Amino acid sequence: MKLLIQRFLLFILLFNFVNTVSAQLKNTNERPKLIVGIVVDQMRWDYLYKYYDRYGNDGFKRMLNEGFTAENTQIPYIPTYTAIGHTCIYTGSVPAIHGISGNNFYIRETKTRMYCAQDDSVNGVGLDPNNKDGKMSPRNNLATTITDELKLATDFKSRVFGVALKDRGAILPAGHFADAAYWMVDGNWITSTFYMNTLPQYIQDFNKADYTSQFLKKGWSTMYPLNTYSPHVPDNNPYEGRYFDEGSITFPINLSEAADKNGRDVIKATPFGNTLTLELSKLILDKEKLGHNPTGAPDFLAISLSSTDYVGHQFAINSAKIEDTYLRLDKDLGDFFHYLDQKVGKGQYTVFLSADHGAAHNPQFIIDEKGNGGFNVNKDLLNDLNNMLEAAFNVKKIIYALTNNQVHLDYQVIDSAKLDAERIKSMIINHLKKRHAVAFAVDMEKASSATIPEWLKTMTINGYNYKRSGDIQIIFEPQWIDLYKNPTGTTHGAWNPYDSHIPLVFMGWGIKHGNTNAPTYMTDIAPTLAALLHIQAPNGNIGKPIIQVLE
Numbered sequence: 001m002k003l004l005i006q007r008f009l010l011f012i013l014l015f016n017f018v019n020t021v022s023a024q025l026k027n028t029n030e031r032p033k034l035i036v037g038i039v040v041d042q043m044r045w046d047y048l049y050k051y052y053d054r055y056g057n058d059g060f061k062r063m064l065n066e067g068f069t070a071e072n073t074q075i076p077y078i079p080t081y082t083a084i085g086h087t088c089i090y091t092g093s094v095p096a097i098h099g100i101s102g103n104n105f106y107i108r109e110t111k112t113r114m115y116c117a118q119d120d121s122v123n124g125v126g127l128d129p130n131n132k133d134g135k136m137s138p139r140n141n142l143a144t145t146i147t148d149e150l151k152l153a154t155d156f157k158s159r160v161f162g163v164a165l166k167d168r169g170a171i172l173p174a175g176h177f178a179d180a181a182y183w184m185v186d187g188n189w190i191t192s193t194f195y196m197n198t199l200p201q202y203i204q205d206f207n208k209a210d211y212t213s214q215f216l217k218k219g220w221s222t223m224y225p226l227n228t229y230s231p232h233v234p235d236n237n238p239y240e241g242r243y244f245d246e247g248s249i250t251f252p253i254n255l256s257e258a259a260d261k262n263g264r265d266v267i268k269a270t271p272f273g274n275t276l277t278l279e280l281s282k283l284i285l286d287k288e289k290l291g292h293n294p295t296g297a298p299d300f301l302a303i304s305l306s307s308t309d310y311v312g313h314q315f316a317i318n319s320a321k322i323e324d325t326y327l328r329l330d331k332d333l334g335d336f337f338h339y340l341d342q343k344v345g346k347g348q349y350t351v352f353l354s355a356d357h358g359a360a361h362n363p364q365f366i367i368d369e370k371g372n373g374g375f376n377v378n379k380d381l382l383n384d385l386n387n388m389l390e391a392a393f394n395v396k397k398i399i400y401a402l403t404n405n406q407v408h409l410d411y412q413v414i415d416s417a418k419l420d421a422e423r424i425k426s427m428i429i430n431h432l433k434k435r436h437a438v439a440f441a442v443d444m445e446k447a448s449s450a451t452i453p454e455w456l457k458t459m460t461i462n463g464y465n466y467k468r469s470g471d472i473q474i475i476f477e478p479q480w481i482d483l484y485k486n487p488t489g490t491t492h493g494a495w496n497p498y499d500s501h502i503p504l505v506f507m508g509w510g511i512k513h514g515n516t517n518a519p520t521y522m523t524d525i526a527p528t529l530a531a532l533l534h535i536q537a538p539n540g541n542i543g544k545p546i547i548q549v550l551e
């Protein structure tokens with residue numbers, strides 16, 4: 001018996017020794033040839049499973065079957081908007097640090113409104129140079145991205161490209177040192193002088209081929225018979241918006257008619273915007289020979305698929321339009337992965353797929369089903385608040401803006417009238433808290449002591465950038481959203497799981513097969529990639545590598 005135990009112990013020792021040696025053997029500087037980042041704009045985590053049975057084997061299911069899925073990935077800040085999401089994924093950081101505090105935000109010092117990617121010092125390339133849609137760069141992002149760190153780590157030998165219909169979806173992920181970022185303006189792919197002075201010939205040719213108009217001409221019919229789609233509501237229902245006020249809302253949708261009235265960018269709010277984005281991504285892969293860097297350094301292609309967001313805003317999340325958009329995206333992703341297998345080699349590249357935020361249900365739909373929710377009518381709130389303050393202090397326009405559900409106080413006005421800012425803030429907070437839509441209103445500078453759940457404090461503080469955020473954060477009741485024009489479609493921006501629970505799936509080189517239900521965060525994506533690549537995490541990173549993902 002003693003001998004048996006001794007032999008067993010020896011075996012354990014030897015086993016551990018062999019394991020340690022093999023682990024040490026893996027401590028090399030091997031890297032994938034290419035990293036492909038895919039951000040699906042407005043993709044709720046549950047879309048992975050809601051349409052699972054209808055997905056093919058090559059797209060989302062291939063990622064789940066071969067790769068690693070972090071099933072409980074949360075966004076750790078509010079507001080949950082596109083520009084912030086893309087920046088967080090690529091910096092591992094939050095607005096408090098990277099400074100992208102909204103799609104649009106106000107600079108406190110100057111009270112000027114700034115678009116996240118706005119850069120008036122550059123011009124568009126591929127359109128009228130004075131068109132503001134071309135005057136874009138990543139300069140407003142104060143932190144480095146994982147793409148920037150890859151450039152720094154390889155002495156700029158790695159090549160980095162960003163592609164998306166939305167400028168911010170291409171520019172913010174590609175980072176400050178990118179070779180190029182391309183986005184779409186009126187159906188054409190463009191860039192800015194931040195990257196180059198002339199569009200590459202192959203992009204010009206892609207524009208000339210005018211696939212946009214070809215898709216618009218064909219219109220949008222469902223990929224499968226309409227009666228096989230699952231929505232609880234019929235295709236013609238009061239919760240969906242229209243491409244043009246008087247136009248048809250049901251399949252088949254006449255896109256030419258919509259484009260005649262609204263311009264060729266109508267393509268963005270169809271699944272074909274994603275198809276075009278992935279087709280251009282393939283072209284860039286081919287022409288730039290990504291994944292075949294002569295120096296052996298890994299290249300990086302950062303793709304964002306924006307159409308899902310446009311379709312979601314317009315038709316809400318429980319529509320045949322959304323289902324068809326995801327079924328088509330699944331097919332397009334399958335084709336794209338096949339292309340990567342051919343061009344770069346199966347197992348030679350690493351892909352990750354995530355989202356910048358999710359989306360709520362249409363509140364009217366929830367109310368009609370006997371749930372709680374509502375539309376916050378914001379139109380007069382700024383005036384109401386200013387009128388209340390004027391009545392109390394006899395000073396006009398104490399609040400200069402209301403944006404991202406934040407109240408911006410005009411300290412020039414407050415200081416010159418020698419008013420008490422603390423008293424003003426508490427009056428505003430008390431007024432806001434009485435509103436039906438509002439659960440909490442939080443003084444940003446005092447968020448850590450606010451009487452709100454701990455996680456909401458963390459999200460508020462992470463989202464608060466002193467120089468670029470407002471003074472008071474409004475937090476809605478669950479399932480309440482701002483009413484824009486009509487009570488149709490949906491939006492996002494809140495802390496709630498429908499907006500903040502995102503998919504995160506890795507696949508390919510260096511990735512284990514499996515899943516975890518342990519909480520992980522959007523900020524963990526960049527440090528996980530940094531660990532995979534043996535490079536420094538971005539300089540504002542506050543996330544942690546998800547170690548279960550890595551082989």
Ligand SMILES: [Zn+2]
Binds near residue numbers: 042082309313492
């Ligand atoms: Zn959106």
